[in-house]
Amino acid sequence: MNVENPFYLLLLLILIPVAAAAVWNYRQGRVSRGRLTGDTEGGGAGANDVFNRFFVKTFLSTLFFCAFLVLALLALADISWGTSPEPEDRSGLDVVIAVDVSRSMLAQDSPAQRLRTAADICLGLMQGLPRCRFAVVVFRGAALLAVPMTEDRQILESFFQNISPSVAGxxxxxxxxxxxxxxxxxxxxxxxxKAIVLLSDGESLAGFPGASAEKAETLGIPVFTVGTGAAEGSVIRLADGSLLTGKDGRPVVTRLNENALRAIAGLSRGEYFSSREPGVTSRLAQKLLDFEESRGKMGFRLVSVHRYRGFLFAGFLLLCAAVLVRSIKWRKN
Amino acid sequence: MLTFEAPLFLLLFLLLPPGIWLRHFCRGRGNLLLFPFAVWKQRSFTPPLRLLRIVLCVSHVFFWTGCAALIIALAGPGVTSRERIFLSRGIDMMIVLDESPSMAARDFQPKDRFETARETVRRFIRGRENDPIGLVGFGYEAALQVPPTLDYEFLLSELDKLHIMALGDGTAIGMGIAVAALHLRSSSAPEKVIILLTDGKNNAGEIPPDTAASIASQIGARIYAIGIGGRAEAPIELKDPKSGKILRGSLEGGFDDDVLRTVAEKSGGAYFFAGNSGTLNAIFSAIDSLETAERRVRIQVKTLAIHRWFIIAGLILLAADFFIRILILRELL
Incomplete structure (x- = not known):
């Protein structure tokens, strides 16, 4: 099961003011009703019956309305499970390589410099996939299309041989x-x-890119992530040999966030690779070839089945029930 | 175009009229408490509650509009778009543009040669489909600006960034052709074309134009050589990118017809002379019609689901109705 927009679930907090308002309204209503009809609680069997009915109606309609809100918010969160085939008549493979060029990629724990390791993996990948087209995106705080989708190996090789954090500002x-x-x-x-290869240490200062990974999954584009660096962490040595320090003057330690990269790969139906494992380049290239071949042979791709309609329909029925409870006259047998 | 994934759910709209009747017009409804405000056969008393009646009316509109939004969401609304998918390989093209100072000559009124050439190239690119197009600039030296790509937006943005003298004071025609040929080398396209635009004589670079044409010919690229500019003396005005000074003067002498003709003939292309912007446009139109490849196209329909917005709208309206009824109108029944 997968929740595409989990942040909508935070809106479930609206149930607290809804319930509080309903309780307040019930208390106020009981007093007002007594004034209007002349009945008071404890004023005889008939009066108590009226108040009991008033309580049951209010309770049920509020309960149904709250249940409707829960189900509608679950529908909005877009819960999905299971897969279904979608026809896809394509051939060839276009790969966008997204490379993290932030300063943390200058740490030397990959075991060489993370950025150099990433560039070497990209160069190997291009050799392993001679018929593919590639584009290169580099990112730090913002992203930049460095090389558009092309077959031109000259420009791609030249780019990766000279890559540095200065390519993105x-x-x-x-x-x-x-x-x-x-x-x-x-x-x-x-x-x-289409496929994306993301090379990064996973350290993101702008939150987890879950929505982007899910968008990729919706578009049928798997993201294969390659983690560069080590979980133990490392200091960042700048080009002039000095260590990058924080505001407190102490050296900044950067760590590989493997979980984030695994999550991105998982959400988009890709796979995670560690740059520290031997043969990562050939395994990644083989994975991409297998991806192309399997989609080409099958002629379809598996897409998640979104289940919002079931939740919303149940919620709609409960909303109708909430209206009916109040609108239909309750008669005593 | 708006489409519905499950249009049968729209039948739920049939529930709305009886719902409205039951909730607002049925005399025996359960949420109705009748009080006699009129004396027998006298004019009835109208309570002075105009504002509250308006609020009540707004609340009802919110409720039923919210219900309608949820029904539409249940029907799975989506916006469909059609995408042309090219199944055949296009022609790889490289545009080689002269950025030497003489391109600032103002004999293509109201613009200079460079701006006119850039505008014509821009129109040419916009008119092509499925043909990877690259861009090489040359002055004293030559450089690849964009590798052959189908990403025309990127290509056009890079074309706009070109400026005169960015690559020095000189005219390295041979180098320009050689760079273009180098980046077409790994292309798998059945047809390769180089379009050379220059107004001068080769006076820089280590590779002479005829040698460069031989290289292009070896990789199977045709060269369309276009000599631009008038034969007469022309005023010139340009900004030196290094000093920022405006340089003014007059320019005499044009391009070398023989060299351009040789270059074109050696590679199986053609030579053109463009003395004004109209001719230049006509030449590009001729190249456009000459360089056509067989196209196999499939139309793919893509649907962007928009049910989420209807659920959000429905939830907001229904929650607003709830709070208005409970907190402002203090509904009793």
Missing amino acids: SAGTSVESGLDLALEAFPAGTASH
Whole structure:
């Protein structure tokens, strides 16, 4: 089971004011009703019956309305489970390589410098996939399309041989902006399968890019993530040999956030690879070839089945019930 | 175009009229408490509650509009768009544009040669489909600006960034062709084309134009060589990118017809002379019609689900109705 927009579930907090307002309204209503009808609680069997009916009606309609809100918010959160095949008549493979060029990628725990390791993996990947087209997106605080989708190996090799944090200007790390731009880097009108390779240490200062990964899944574009660096962490040595320090003057320690990269790969139906494992480049290339071949052979791709309609329909019925409880006259047998 | 994934759910709209009748017009409804405000056969008393009646009316509109939004959401609304998917390979093209100072000559009124050439190239690119197009600039030296790509937006944005003398004071025609040929080398396209635009004589670079044409010919690329500019003396005005000074003067002498003709003939292309902007446009139109490839196209329909917005609207309206009834109108029954 997968929740596409989990942040909508925070809106379930609205149930607290709804319930509080209903309780307040019930208390006020009991007094007002007594004044209007002349009945008082404890004023005889008939009066108590009226008050009991008033309580049951209010309780049920509020309960149904709250249940409607819960189900409608679950529908909004877009819960999905299971898969269904969707026809896909494509051939060839277009790959967007999204490379993190933030300063944390200068840490030397991959075991070489993280950025150099990432560049070497990209160069190996291009050799392993000779028939594919590639585009390159680099990102720090913002993302930049460095090389558009092309077959031209000269420019791609030249780019990766000279890659450095200076190719993108803004400070910070936003994996989300990198993924978003990578999704836009596939030219329209092409009949190729599409995949993204994300190389990063997973340290994002702009939150978890879950929405981007899910958008990729919706578009049928798996994100294969490659984690560069080590979970133990490392200091960042700048080009002039000095250590990058924080505001407190102490060296900044950067760590590989493997969980974030695994989550991105999982959400988009891709796979996670660690740059520290031997043969990562060939395994990644093989994975991409298998992806292309399997989609090409099957002629379809599996897409998640979104279940919002079931929740919303149940919620709608409960809303009708909430209205009917109040609108239909209750008669005593 | 708006489409519905499950249009049968729209039948739920049939429930709305009886719902409205039951909730607001049925005399025996359960949420109705009748009080006699009129003396027998006398004019009835109208309570002075105009504002509250308006609020009540707004609340009812919110409720039923919210219900309608939920019904539409249940029907699975989506916006469909059609995308042309090209199943055949287009022609790889490289545009080689002269950025030497002489391109600032103002004999293509009201613009200079460079701006006119850029505008014509821009129109040419916008008119192409499925043909990867790249861009090479040359002055004293030559450089690849964009590799052959189908990402025309990126290509056009890079074209706009070109400016005169960015690559030095000189005219390295041979280098321009050689760079274009180098980046077409790994192309798998059956047809390759280089479009050369220059107004000068080769006076820089290590590769002479005829040698570069031989290289292009070896990789199977045709060269369309376009000599631009008038033969007469022309005023010139340009900004030196290094000093920022405006340089003014007059320019005499044009391009080398023989060299351009040789270059074109050697590669199986054609030579054109463009003395004004109209001719230049006509030449590009001719190239456009000459360089056509067989196109196999499939139309793919894509649907963007928009049910989420209807659920959000429905929830907001229904919650607003709830709070108005409970907190402002203090509904009793």
